[in-house]
Amino acid sequence: MDLSRYAALFVTESREQLGACGQALLEWERRPTATEPVVTLFRAMHTFKGMAAAMGYANLTELAHRTETVLDLLRSDPSSGREIADLFFRIVDALEQGAGVAVDGGDPKLDFAPLLAELDEASVATAPTGSWAIPVAGAIPPVATPPVAASRLIQVVVAPGATMRGARAMLALRKAEAFGAVSALRPSLAALEQEEFDGRFSFQLAGSAAAAQILAAVRSAGDIVEASIDAAEAERVTEAAGRGRQIRIDLRRLDALMGHVGELVVARARLMELAETSPEPELRAVASRIARVTADLHGEVVQARMTPVWQVFDRFPRVVRDLARQLGKRVRFEVEGEETQLDRAILDDIGEPLIHLLRNAVDHGIELPAERARQGKPEEGQVRLSAASDRTTVLIRVSDDGRGVDRSKVLAEAVQAGLLPAEAGEVPDELLLRVLGRPGFTTAARLSDVSGRGMGMDAVISRLRGLGGVVEIETRMGQGTTFTLRLPMTLAIVRALVARVGDERYAIPLAGIAETVEFHPDRVAALEGREAFVLRERLIPTVRLRERLGVTGPRQPGRQPAVIMQVGERRVAVVVDALVGQQEIVVEPFDAPQGTLPVFSGATILGDGTPALIVDPAALV
Amino acid sequence: MSHTVLVCDDAIFMRTMISDILAQAGFEIIGEAETGREAVEKYRQLKPDLVTMDIVMPDMGGIEAVREICKGDPDAKVLMCSAMGQQALVVEAIQAGAKDFVVKPFQPSRVLEAVQRVIG
Numbered sequence: 258m259d260l261s262r263y264a265a266l267f268v269t270e271s272r273e274q275l276g277a278c279g280q281a282l283l284e285w286e287r288r289p290t291a292t293e294p295v296v297t298l299f300r301a302m303h304t305f306k307g308m309a310a311a312m313g314y315a316n317l318t319e320l321a322h323r324t325e326t327v328l329d330l331l332r333s334d335p336s337s338g339r340e341i342a343d344l345f346f347r348i349v350d351a352l353e354q355g356a357g358v359a360v361d362g363g364d365p366k367l368d369f370a371p372l373l374a375e376l377d378e379a380s381v382a383t384a385p386t387g388s389w390a391i392p393v394a395g396a397i398p399p400v401a402t403p404p405v406a407a408s409r410l411i412q413v414v415v416a417p418g419a420t421m422r423g424a425r426a427m428l429a430l431r432k433a434e435a436f437g438a439v440s441a442l443r444p445s446l447a448a449l450e451q452e453e454f455d456g457r458f459s460f461q462l463a464g465s466a467a468a469a470q471i472l473a474a475v476r477s478a479g480d481i482v483e484a485s486i487d488a489a490e491a492e493r494v495t496e497a498a499g500r501g502r503q504i505r506i507d508l509r510r511l512d513a514l515m516g517h518v519g520e521l522v523v524a525r526a527r528l529m530e531l532a533e534t535s536p537e538p539e540l541r542a543v544a545s546r547i548a549r550v551t552a553d554l555h556g557e558v559v560q561a562r563m564t565p566v567w568q569v570f571d572r573f574p575r576v577v578r579d580l581a582r583q584l585g586k587r588v589r590f591e592v593e594g595e596e597t598q599l600d601r602a603i604l605d606d607i608g609e610p611l612i613h614l615l616r617n618a619v620d621h622g623i624e625l626p627a628e629r630a631r632q633g634k635p636e637e638g639q640v641r642l643s644a645a646s647d648r649t650t651v652l653i654r655v656s657d658d659g660r661g662v663d664r665s666k667v668l669a670e671a672v673q674a675g676l677l678p679a680e681a682g683e684v685p686d687e688l689l690l691r692v693l694g695r696p697g698f699t700t701a702a703r704l705s706d707v708s709g710r711g712m713g714m715d716a717v718i719s720r721l722r723g724l725g726g727v728v729e730i731e732t733r734m735g736q737g738t739t740f741t742l743r744l745p746m747t748l749a750i751v752r753a754l755v756a757r758v759g760d761e762r763y764a765i766p767l768a769g770i771a772e773t774v775e776f777h778p779d780r781v782a783a784l785e786g787r788e789a790f791v792l793r794e795r796l797i798p799t800v801r802l803r804e805r806l807g808v809t810g811p812r813q814p815g816r817q818p819a820v821i822m823q824v825g826e827r828r829v830a831v832v833v834d835a836l837v838g839q840q841e842i843v844v845e846p847f848d849a850p851q852g853t854l855p856v857f858s859g860a861t862i863l864g865d866g867t868p869a870l871i872v873d874p875a876a877l878v
Numbered sequence: 879m880s881h882t883v884l885v886c887d888d889a890i891f892m893r894t895m896i897s898d899i900l901a902q903a904g905f906e907i908i909g910e911a912e913t914g915r916e917a918v919e920k921y922r923q924l925k926p927d928l929v930t931m932d933i934v935m936p937d938m939g940g941i942e943a944v945r946e947i948c949k950g951d952p953d954a955k956v957l958m959c960s961a962m963g964q965q966a967l968v969v970e971a972i973q974a975g976a977k978d979f980v981v982k983p984f985q986p987s988r989v990l991e992a993v994q995r996v997i998g
Binding site for chain 1: 960962965966968969972973977978979981985986987991992995998
């Protein structure tokens with residue numbers, strides 16, 4: 258049998274299993290006496306061993322097997338393994354590395370002997386009684402199945418992108434009711450009706466129907482991404498059900514598919530333009546049919562690309578833990594909303610910026626235990642990472658309860674950079690990020706080798722803006738800092754308003770537009786030294802795109818439209834020469850060439866094949 | 879044998895669109911109704927395998943119609959067709975016995991998915 262065909266699958270799946278091992282180890286560290294983390298670790302290690310054996314990777318199999326053996330001993334007394342948690346971490350790393358090497362070049366020549374020796378030593382030390390023997394294969398006692406209770410907890414997650422998630426939840430509830438009485442609904446019925454929940458809900462279900470049947474019924478309500486019953490029993494059921502429903506696709510295939518769909522969407526726009534002016538009714542009919550199918554296809558591809566954020570978040574606990582240890586700090590790291598879904602393209606790109614923000618939080622935010630104690634804070638600092646979604650955007654927050662940004666340093670930098678007058682007493686919130694995001698700026702007294710490496714805050718911010726995201730910061734001296742990233746749920750294709758200035762056309766994403774109005778040059782006033790447009794008795798600062806972009810050339814006489822752009826509470830009136838129309842555009846993020854005005858977030862090709870720059874609302878408002 | 883469908887909506891446009899989507903997928907449209915009352919009558923008469931039901935209709939709304947239909951046939955397979963922002967009404971319809979729902983604007987694929995779930 259040619260095993261190489263399975264190599265890619267082995268790599269992905271073994272990474273999953275080893276990822277689960279890492280998670281379980283962290284959990285074990287947090288709760289040293291709990292049994293479940295050890296059981297989970299044992300199970301994942303066992304699965305990995307099986308896969309490695311099937312691929313014929315002898316030394317990986319052996320290391321996994323010996324680890325499994327020690328874990329088996331620890332199941333009866335998890336706390337006795339506290340001392341060797343580090344060893345397990347190293348083993349998981351070694352296995353992951355080994356798996357990669359094995360797939361690339363056949364049998365890995367990695368030497369696991371030192372690790373094996375340490376394992377031997379550890380297994381003697383951790384033996385619960387003094388006399389112990391390595392159990393023979395197959396002698397592993399089965400995990401007892403819990404007796405079927407009178408009422409079981411059912412947990413369900415409705416797909417984040419689904420419409421009317423509350424109604425969908427109701428439907429799932431009704432399906433479950435067919436098996437027994439429902440009680441202890443969380444959140445309440447009223448909250449579900451108002452869709453005041455994040456898609457997760459749970460309830461108790463009476464009766465003793467088979468778990469698989471209940472879950473299948475709940476899932477049949479549609480748009481259900483997760484449904485589980487209790488713990489041990491449910492895990493097996495969902496695993497089995499999931500396997501039947503899914504296939505693995507090479508990510509490059511999905512990217513290519515998205516690329517083609519993007520081109521199709523652009524071509525469709527052009528086709529519709531042509532069809533509208535065509536006298537052929539049949540052509541118009543075919544064009545509109547193609548338009549519909551394209552929209553459906555686009556929707557499906559986007560859906561297929563949606564990925565839960567845990568796929569990226571999963572490695573963070575380890576990053577935070579290692580960094581905290583290295584710096585001699587105590588940090589509790591909490592993650593929330595791991596099931597939130599994001600376009601994979603966005604997810605891939607936020608990993609690095611998020612790591613930077615997390616490092617920053619641990620390195621610059623959280624104080625050393627002694628300093629925290631002096632300030633009356635708990636010695637253990639807290640870093641939180643959370644994700645949540647509403648209809649079209651995903652919010653990701655990184656917060657810490659550390660020392661906060663030192664505003665006096667920021668002020669000095671802002672004055673020096675000419676962003677604020679020398680007599681300014683403090684830095685307004687909206688300027689904070691601009692200063693922090695200046696290339697080379699750092700509030701750290703010294704450039705540590707921790708946060709200092711990798712990307713800078715300026716790069717973090719521009720990377721996220723390139724994805725159509727908005728970054729906000731909230732910080733209080735002595736209390737901590739929170740970064741909020743607002744990201745589009747999906748990238749790639751957005752609806753945009755196309756506006757003309759001089760001979761060029763520019764695309765403005767609809768998401769950033771509040772309305773379009775006619776600009777009256779006689780209805781302007783001054784607002785804090787800027788020109789402002791009076792609209793319905795309110796002053797809105799103007800940006801004359803012509804001047805901002807340095808377009809000379811004569812303007813066609815006539816009325817000028819203003820696009821009212823809005824980000825959060827802030828608005829700005831962008832004056833353009835003319836509005837061309839709306840269309841869907843495929844966003845191509847770009848690294849702005851030197852000297853480009855920081856007004857654009859990307860580029861696109863319009864329906865007729867001409868390129869256009871995409872205006873970044875966040876940069877103008 | 880193909881499944882039979884009764885399409886209920888007060889707008890001809892919506893009826894045509896739903897009928898087209900379902901007919902193209904091989905369903906047989908055996909009747910249309912413009913009001914809730916007509917929907918209840920035609921359901922008794924035609925015994926369709928599936929009903930698509932608008933929520934807001936003159937002369938007995940969709941929710942009332944679902945309740946009436948399910949009173950006579952608890953296994954009736956009714957799919958609600960709702961507009962955005964009608965979540966509370968959809969929830970009410972589900973409590974009245976509707977088996978699933980789709981939200982306008984319709985994506986044919988979403989409609990057919992919902993229909994498949996209802997027909998089972």
